[in-house]
Amino acid sequence: MANRRQRTQSGLYTTDERARRDRSGWTLVQGILAPVQFLVFLISAGLVLRFLATGEGYFAATLSIVAKTFVLYLIMVTGAIWEREVFGVYLFAPVFFWEDMVSMLVIGLHTAYLIALLTDWLDARDQMLLALAAYATYVINAAQFLLKLRAARREAESNNIGGVTT
Secondary structure, eight states: HHHHHHHHHHHHHHHHHHHHHHHHHHHHHHHHHHHHHHHHHHHHHHHHHHHHHHHHHHHHHHHHHHHHHHHHHHHHHHHHHHHHHHHSSSOOOOGEEEEHHHHHHHHHHHHHHHHHHHHTTHHHHHHHHHHHHHHHHHEEEEHHHHHHHHHHEEEHHHHEEETEEE
C-alpha cells in the first residue's frame, strides 16, 4: 500500500524503481532496440505495401517480416528482463499493464504470421494483410511506450529543481 501511495505522489516510478531503472544495463538495451525495431518496421512496411500494390517482391517482404518478428521477440524478452529488474515482475507491472497487454496482441499477430508462413495457412496476399494487422497493433503499442517515456521524462524534469533530482 505504501508503494502505491509513493507512486501516486511521484508518478511512474517510485524512488527505488527509478534508481533500479537508471542503473540497469537493460535500460540501454531497450533504448537501442526500440529504434532498431522501428527502422526494421518502416522498411518492412514499405516492402509489404509494395508487394500488395504490385505483386512483386514477395521474398523480400517475407524476409523483412520475419526479421521484424525476431527483433520484436528480442525486445520483448529483454524488456521482460528489464521489467523484472525494475519492478520485480517479468510482465504486467501495474505501471506498464496496458502496454504489456497490447504487446501480447502484437506478439500474437506476429506469431500468427509465422505460423501462416510456415504452414501455408494463408496465401501470400493474406499473409501480407496479417502482417499489416500486426504492424498496426505494433504502431499503437509503440505510441503507448512513447507516451510513457514522455511522461517519465516530464516526471524527471519536474523532480529536477536546481540541478538536484528528487
